[in-house]
Amino acid sequence: MSQKYSFIATCPKGLEQLLASEVASLGAEVGRETVGAINFVANIATAYRVCLWSRLANRILLVLAEYRGESADALYQGLREVEWGGHLLPTSKITVDFNGQSNDIRNTHFGALRSKDAIVDYFLAKGTLRPSIDKDNPDVRINVRLRKGFITVAIDLSGESLHRRAYRSSGAMAPLKENLAAALLLRADWPGMASRGGGLIDPMCGSGTLLIEAAMMAMQIAPGLLRRRWGFLGWQGHDEASWESLLDEAHALRTKAMAREWPEIRGYDANGKVVAQAEENIDNAGLDRFVKVSRRELAQLSLPTHKVLPEGLLISNPPYGERLGEQAELLHLYRHLGQAMKAHFLGWQAAIFTGNPDLGKRMGVRSYKQYQLLNGTIPAKLLLFNIKPDAFVTERDHSSSKTDKDTPSIPLxxxxxxxxxxxxxxxxxxxxxxxxxEIECYRVYDADMPEYAVAVDCYGSAVHIAEYMAPATISEEDAERRLSEVIEAVSQVFSISAGNIAIKERRRQRGKDQYQRQAPRNTFIELREGQAKILVNLYDYLDTGLFLDHRPVRLDIAARARGKRFLNLFSYTAVASVQAGIGGARFTTSVDMSRTYLQWARRNLSLNGLSEARHRTEHADCRKWLKTCEEQYDLILLDPPTFSNSKRMDDVLDTQRDHSELIADAMRCLASDGLLIFSTNKRDFVLDSGVSQDYKVEDKTRWSLDEDFSRGGKPIHYCWYISHP
Incomplete structure (x- = not known):
């Protein structure tokens, strides 16, 4: 029987049990577990097998000595007593990794230096040449650890960390280490699903780590097969015959696997550069026949249609945001991911690895199992889901009260x-x-009767009242009485308590005080317009985040957008950009001067699974931005405010005065066969005759007013479709 040795296998914290099971399955005798490591006993051939086949380990350490000691002298003496001649040549290049500290050994650099001195002095005492130090390309890497008064000396058989499989291109993004990716797949029971013919999809695949690890796991390809450097190759105890035999066996298994059909494994990402990196990594791994990636928004997530996949694993490591603003935007990305799971992946399993479990709770699906892990130094959780109706969670709707129907009505x-x-x-x-x-947001009343100068809008089950400025001939008391009558009437007609109606009161003040605003609630309601999901806020701002009268234009943009480059000027909350993205725009750019509205815009985009990689927001003065813009667009929406004297602007914007220059600058950015949509809410607006002389202009005002805005009198807005002659 071949000689057995003691080994230590290290791994990321939280993977110890998985690693112990894996090492045992590879033929070793597993001993105790410690934080981030396990001990095992095996012969050299089995240790090599662990090096080649472990998907979870970081390093495999061959233990040479263990002894008590905390001082620098004890460290030195113990290392001098190791028979280094059986492990190193006098001409070997070495490096020492030292971990731990004590009262006498205050830092790892000193511990490594003292360890190196002992090893070198061993050879000098023998009268031979001494090993040299090479931190970058050593022949042998020596590991010394000081912990709880004991020193452990070992040879690192792995060399560099085993998570490096040698398929990742230099410079590629690597937010998820390969052995951590393998652990997520094992916890989600991917091998079991793969054996039953299930598929795997990663909707935000990044550089493809989860996809590649999943393929190698399903195909039973040794994860270390592509590596060329190993720590044991320069070790004097190396058994070349055993190693070559293991390599031949692994190559034969891979060749056999490559001739078979395997489960569907697909990845998507919105960033084209990242997809290119994933493709290169997949090609490096030799798996391009089995793993497919493509550029696709989360909004387009669904099951492949070319093949029936009754079961499978939806797995992803989505972003989780390090800043509060990012988290607010990503909340809606997680919501969209959960909605896509419920809509398209019934019967599947899902595994979501996130550093922000609170975001995971907002997906609308209840996880049945959670694992606490570390992603580098960041605490994270793996959330596992059975995508079945009994796991679906409906968020409480705060827009109306359960007691509304029980509220006693006051006689009108x-x-x-x-x-x-x-x-x-x-x-x-x-x-x-x-x-x-299927319209959820619409106007019910718009000052139809002069005595009641308000607008009443429905947002799903919520109601919003905006008061117009009363004429000077109307007393403050009469204005308040009439608003009170409006509120009571709305309460009874819609069966909603007055306290749950959003009310904007306009009074005779100027500037920011023209509306008497309630304390901010920061409550957003999710609603639909066409295929798009949108967020409205009925209480905190002058406007709700959605201009209802522009609905037909936005839906027309969605219908025209496929393959187009879309520019949204004065973009507000970018609902038009969302419509363009849902409609298949190649990319969108949304420009606005308000950081608040741009953050709101990013939330709307995230809610619909539209990434910043293809749908960017620009914080800028639109007029200045247009002057320097060098890009070309196929579809542009230009909807400036009637008047603006923002402190962030150098001068005043007056749409009547400035519109011809704005249109000319926008047309300069419009492709030769493109379309500019110009719109304004200025009631007495007159289009400059020069615009019609320079361009092809079509008046779309009447068409652009839907049923809820097509009353008589002056239109609430004007709209023209403008193109090059």
Missing amino acids: TAGGQMFANRLRKNLKRLSKWKNKN
């Missing part, structure tokens, strides 16, 4: 009853149109 005044009757009439008129077009 004659004026209130008249207003309520108008609301019911309008709702009846809009009902068929609204239901046919």
Whole structure:
């Protein structure tokens, strides 16, 4: 029987049990577990097998000596007594990795230096040449650890860390180490699913680590097969015959695996450069026939249609945000991921690895198992899901109260009853149109009666009232009475308590005080417009985040956007950019001067699975930005405010005065066969005649007003489609 030795296998914290099972399956006798390591006993051939086949280990250390000692002298004497001649040549190049400290050994550099001195002095005492130090390319790497008063001396058989499989291109992003990726797959029972023919999809695959590890695991390809440097090759006890035999066996298994059909493994990412890196890594691993990646937004996530996959694993390591603002935006990305799981992956399993478990809780699916791990130094959790209806969680809707229907109604005044009757009439008129077009957000009333100068809008089950400025002839008392009648009428017509109606009161003040605003609630409601999901806030801002009257234009943008380059100027919360992205735009650019609205825009994009890689936001003055823009766009939306004197601008923006220059600058960025959509809410606006002389102009105002805004009188906005002659 061949001689057996003591070994230590190290691994990332949290993987000790998995590693122990793996090492035992490879033929070793596993002993005790410690934090980030296990001990085992095996012969050299088995140790080599662990080096070649372990998917979880960092290093395999052959223990040479263990002794008590905490001082520098004890460290030195113990190392001098090791028979180094059986392990090193006098001409060997070595490096020493030292871990631990004591009262006498205060830092790792000193511990490594003292260890090196002992090894060198051993050879000098023999009258031979001494080994040299080479930290970058040593023949033998020596590991010395001081812990709890004991010193352990070992030869590192692995050389560099075993997580480096040699398929990753230099410079490629590596947020997830290969052995951690393998651990996630094992915890999610990917080998079991693969053996039953299940597929695997990573919707945010990055450089492809999870995909490659999944393929090698399913195909039973040795993870160390591509490596050329091993720590034991320069060790004097190296058994070349055993190693070559193991390599031949592993190559034969790989050749056999490459001739078979294997489960569907696919990855997507919105960043084209990252996809290119993934493709290069997959090609380096020799798995390009079996692992496919493509550039795709999370918004397009669904099951492959060319092959029936009744079961499989949806696995991902999505971003989790280190800043508060990032987390707010990523909340909606996680929500979208959860919605896609429920819509397209029923019957599948999911594994989401995140450094922000609170975001994972917002996916709307209850995890059945969680594992605490470390991603580098960052605490993280692996969340496992059975994607079945009984695991689905519905977030509480805070937009209305459960007690609304029980709220006693106050008898309406004659004026209130008249207003309520108008609301019911309008709702009846809009009902068929609204239901046919599946419209959730619409205007019910817009100052139809001069006595009640308000706008009433529905946002799903929530209602928003905005008061217009009353004429000077109307007293403050009358204005307040009429608003009170409006609120009571709305409460009764919509069966909603007055306390749950969002109300914007405009009074005779100037500037920021023209609306009396309630304390910020930071409550966003998720609603739909066409295929897009959008966030509105009914309380905290002057506007809600969605201009209802521009609905037809936004939906037309969605219909036109496929393959187009879309520019959204004065983008506000970028709902038009979301529509373009959902419609298949090649990329979108949203420009606005408000950081608040741009953050809101990023939330809207994330909610729809649209990444910043293809849908970027620009914080800038649109006029200045246009002057320096050198890109070309196929579709541009130009919807400037009527008037703006923001402190962030050098001068005042007046749409009537400045629109011809704005249009000219935008047209300079428009492709020869492109379309510019120009819109303004200035009620008495007149388009400069020079615009019609220079370009092809089509008045789309009447078309752009949907049923809820097509009342008589002046239109609420004007709209033109402009193209090059």
